[in-house]
Amino acid sequence: AGPEATAGAHRFPPGFLWGAATAAYQIEGAVAEDGRTPSIWDTFSRTPGKVFEGHTGEVAVDHYRRFREDVRLMADLGLSAYRFSVSWPRVQPSGRGPAVQKGLDFYRRLVDELLAHSIQPVATLYHWDLPQHLEDAGGWPERATAERFAEYAGIVADALGDRVGRFTTLNEPWCSAFLGYGSGVHAPGRTDPVAALRAAHHLNLGHGLAVQALRAGLPAGAEVSVSLNLHQLRPLTAAPEDLEAVRRIDAVGNRVWLGPMLSGAYPEDLLADTAHLTDWSFVRPGDPAAIHQPLDWVGINYYMPNVVSAARDGDGSAQHDGHGNSAHSPWPGADAVAFHQPPGERTAMGWSVDPSGLYDLLGRMTRDYPGLPMLITENGAAYEDAVGPDGTVDDPARTAYVRAHLEALHRAIADGADVRGYFLWSLMDNFEWAYGYAKRFGAVYVDYATQRRTPKATARWYARVARSGELPADPV
Numbered sequence: 239a240g241p242e243a244t245a246g247a248h249r250f251p252p253g254f255l256w257g258a259a260t261a262a263y264q265i266e267g268a269v270a271e272d273g274r275t276p277s278i279w280d281t282f283s284r285t286p287g288k289v290f291e292g293h294t295g296e297v298a299v300d301h302y303r304r305f306r307e308d309v310r311l312m313a314d315l316g317l318s319a320y321r322f323s324v325s326w327p328r329v330q331p332s333g334r335g336p337a338v339q340k341g342l343d344f345y346r347r348l349v350d351e352l353l354a355h356s357i358q359p360v361a362t363l364y365h366w367d368l369p370q371h372l373e374d375a376g377g378w379p380e381r382a383t384a385e386r387f388a389e390y391a392g393i394v395a396d397a398l399g400d401r402v403g404r405f406t407t408l409n410e411p412w413c414s415a416f417l418g419y420g421s422g423v424h425a426p427g428r429t430d431p432v433a434a435l436r437a438a439h440h441l442n443l444g445h446g447l448a449v450q451a452l453r454a455g456l457p458a459g460a461e462v463s464v465s466l467n468l469h470q471l472r473p474l475t476a477a478p479e480d481l482e483a484v485r486r487i488d489a490v491g492n493r494v495w496l497g498p499m500l501s502g503a504y505p506e507d508l509l510a511d512t513a514h515l516t517d518w519s520f521v522r523p524g525d526p527a528a529i530h531q532p533l534d535w536v537g538i539n540y541y542m543p544n545v546v547s548a549a550r551d552g553d554g555s556a557q558h559d560g561h562g563n564s565a566h567s568p569w570p571g572a573d574a575v576a577f578h579q580p581p582g583e584r585t586a587m588g589w590s591v592d593p594s595g596l597y598d599l600l601g602r603m604t605r606d607y608p609g610l611p612m613l614i615t616e617n618g619a620a621y622e623d624a625v626g627p628d629g630t631v632d633d634p635a636r637t638a639y640v641r642a643h644l645e646a647l648h649r650a651i652a653d654g655a656d657v658r659g660y661f662l663w664s665l666m667d668n669f670e671w672a673y674g675y676a677k678r679f680g681a682v683y684v685d686y687a688t689q690r691r692t693p694k695a696t697a698r699w700y701a702r703v704a705r706s707g708e709l710p711a712d713p714v
């Protein structure tokens with residue numbers, strides 16, 4: 239069929255948000271500027287052996303100083319929305335007590351610049367940069383951290399509520415709890431399954447208390463949500479033991495958040511799977527109700543599906559799940575499970591490229607939580623980019639990845655999923671956590687020696703999509 243046959247075939251709903259996303263520690267740098275104190279990621283990245291080649295976010299992409307240039311790049315990309323995170327230790331350096339106005343002023347200036355370019359801000363309160371002071375007091379395994387988080391949420395609501403219309407509380411609490419306190423591949427690098435489960439509960443509680451603080455402090459009509467990295471799971475075979483492996487990973491990967499946040503209770507099977515580790519007595523009687531707050535939508539971060547089975551002789555277990563190398567599992571209570579790499583295309587992260595996982599995940603969410611709007615708050619891919627002799631960056635694999643996922647998203651919407659926007663991860667190359675600067679997810683290439691920004695071919699393609707509201711008929 240010619241272009242006539244397909245023109246308009248992939249048109250997105252009116253008002254659909256076309257965005258890109260970043261996170262404070264991955265882009266800002268300026269870690270000791272204007273009263274900011276260290277976060278757990280400053281400490282972790284300065285600890286030898288934790289991050290690739292000892293990279294840190296000390297300079298990152300210098301966004302704290304270059305934000306005006308970066309907002310211009312967003313405008314060139316045709317973005318109608320931008321998702322960023324607020325650095326807790328920048329606005330409340332000790333993790334408690336009064337706010338630092340200079341820190342808040344940075345976000346006020348950033349948001350004003352966005353609004354001047356007609357780009358709608360979406361602010362994430364917590365993208366993994368816990369003030370080190372709070373980790374020293376016990377971190378997320380302690381209840382007090384959830385209470386501190388709600389106070390911080392109130393500060394941000396007061397400071398930005400007059401100009402930011404959409405907030406999310408936590409980014410990917412699964413990573414915070416289970417990579418941070420379970421497998422230890424993320425900050426603070428602890429490897430204690432009970433601490434990880436306690437962290438999960440106090441992240442849930444922090445979310446619920448923060449939603450309440452945001453609602454109390456924000457003008458009517460402000461939208462409040464959370465971003466979850468839900469794991470789209472496939473059994474290796476239809477054998478009952480492989481379906482059981484899927485159930486276990488779904489419990490500790492997905493329903494540990496979806497249950498309390500959206501249904502008001504922890505799943506019984508999760509409590510049973512982890513009963514040999516903890517009796518969950520850290521969950522107090524009023525907690526499920528505190529966590530179960532109405533949300534305006536749910537943010538979904540999707541990169542790849544996971545194929546799992548019961549562990550068989552000779553299988554490694556948690557090493558093969560794409561979550562970094564650790565002898566310690568990020569799946570407490572689901573020990574005898576193996577992760578499998580399906581054949582086929584992979585990104586530079588080794589993550590498989592499979593947009594049908596996004597389609598399936600959105601179908602599941604639509605069935606399980608009818609009427610709940612969703613935003614794709616992250617989706618994207620790392621590839622080995624290089625600046626060509628003519629000064630351009632050609633990244634056809636990334637463009638194909640994004641296009642294929644947008645086609646899957648379009649199909650999910652056509653089949654009834656209420657998805658209101660899509661945020662590409664990431665606006666620009668940045669500090670990719672344990673991988674340092676070695677993995678590039680950006681639509682915009684950053685030369686780290688000079689901080690020079692160069693939009694990749696994907697950026698130009700995405701600008702066409704964002705401006706027209708539809709996928710161009712030509713394949714890439």
Ligand code: PNW
Pocket residue numbers: 261264409410413467539560561562616663670671679
């Ligand atoms: C997300 N996993 O991280 C984060 O929200 C971003 O900050 C990050 O840069 C991006 O995805 C790319 O990695 C993840 O192990 C880190 O499944 C690890 C996993 C998932 C998401």
